[in-house]
Amino acid sequence: MSIAGLLIRRERLARAWSQEGLCRGICGTSYLSKIEQGKAAASEEVLALLFARLGLSWTDDADGALHAQTEACMEALFGGDAPAFAAAFARLRAQERTLLCSPCAADYLLLREFACEADGERRPLDAEFVSFLDQRQLALQRVLEGRHEEAALLYPAAAIRLWQGAHLYARGRYAAATEALRAAYDAAAAEGYAHIMMNCRVYLGNCCSDSGDPKRMQQHYAVAQRLAEALGDQKILSTIRYNDAATKIECGDFAAAYAYFSALEETDAMSLHKLAVCCEALGRRDEALTALARAEAMLPEGEAHAPERQMLALVRCRLETPDYLHDERYGTLLTDCFALLRRERGAGYARFHLKWMLKWYKANRRYREACALLEDFPAEK
Structure with a gap:
């Protein structure tokens, strides 16, 4: 239609x-x-x-120029090449007024949502668009709605499988995520989409990390790193190094993690949080408090960053309360933070704090709750 x-x-x-x-x-x-x-x-x-x-000018795109530019942007999106997609979309945005009164309007509106950097900023098109969408467009709409499995059935492209895997990973469904990511990797390899192959390996490594399998994590990260080096993707290389160091914290290798986080030239609130955790474990209290103060100053006010502020407050509470394990204020802060992270940030963030939850339950003889929590966080889910 x-x-x-x-x-x-x-x-x-x-x-x-x-x-x-x-x-x-x-x-x-x-x-x-x-x-x-x-x-x-x-x-x-x-x-x-x-x-x-209506005061508008309809463009029928008789020469196909708009369609060609829109397809180039779609190819960049489905190829997983973020810089190429950003550049292609910038060219489209310059023609937004024309595109919105053309046969390419639905494609443009969908691409505009995917151009939003943060997932939380993306919104599906209004429901009245659905009956006018073709199969590929409808699959993108389903992704924006969070209905990734339906999207993959409608249009099983490598990119959609990747997004499905990432969506499952964020919800702690590691076995299902691994299945989707392997399918995405195979499809990307068959189609020659190296950027998607790289991202699949990163997420597969993340699944292994969160499932307590650092050896397999390293295997996936090694492949992702080779692909990132070949593609010149410095952002992914930084992500791999960051995730590897964060996993070392979960495995108790605080010295190795400290070596990474303390040497970072460009920091953000969460890398400083990890540095503070390392310093706490290594007895570097003053350095930990300095890192926390820097991180707190970086976080803007507002509900969007409430989970991160609670993570920082949790470390500060441990540093400033000698007997924190028997302080109800710490217990309340910890359990509230853990619940907020599970709800707002996904299983990976919550799993990072799992050992502190278990330590709190054990110190306060709340063994039944500890067992129930372990059932929620098996090694593989």
Whole structure:
């Protein structure tokens, strides 16, 4: 179905115009109704007149130039090449007004959502678009809705399998995530999408790390690192080194983790949090407090960063409370933080704090709760 009718309907309703008022002298009301529902294909002349009455200019893309540019951006998205996608989308954004009144409108609106850097900023298209979407577009819509399994069934591209695996990983479903990521890796290898292969290996390594298998984690990270070096992807190389060091903290190798986090030239709040944890374990209290103060100063106010602020507060509480294991204030802060991380940041963040939860339960003889928690965090889920 042509999306032109939907665009006309949305603009008409936004202006609170009646169908009769819009189509007077152009076409019949019943014909406009069918156009708006996608049940009738209007001529380019009629479309141009309807859009013009709304103060817009319909572009039919007769030469296919807009379609070609949109497809180039889609190829970058499905190829997993983030810099290429950002550059391709920047070229599209410069033509946003034209694209939004063209046959490429749905593609552009979907691409605009995927161009948002943070997942939390992405929103699915309004429900009225769904009946006008083709299979690939509908799959992207399902991803934006968080319905990744449906998306993969609709359009089993390597990128969608990767997003499905990442979605499952964030929810602690490591076995299912591994299955999706392996399928994504195989598809990417068959299609020649090296960036997706690289990201699959990173997530597979993350799954192994969170499942308590550092040896397999290192195997996946080694492959990801070779791919990142070949592609010149410094961001992924930094991510691998960061994740490896964070895993060392979980494994109790605080000295090795400290060597990494203390040497970072560019830091953020979470890398300083990891440094503080290492310093705490190594008896470097003053250095830990300094790292916490720097991290706290970096975090902006607002609910969006509440979990990170609680993580920092938790370390500070341990450093400033000698007998914290028997201090109810610490227990409340710990359990609240753990619950918030599970809800807002996913299983990986919560698992990082698991040993402190178990230590608290053990010190306070709350063995039943400790056992229940361990059931929620098996080695493989």
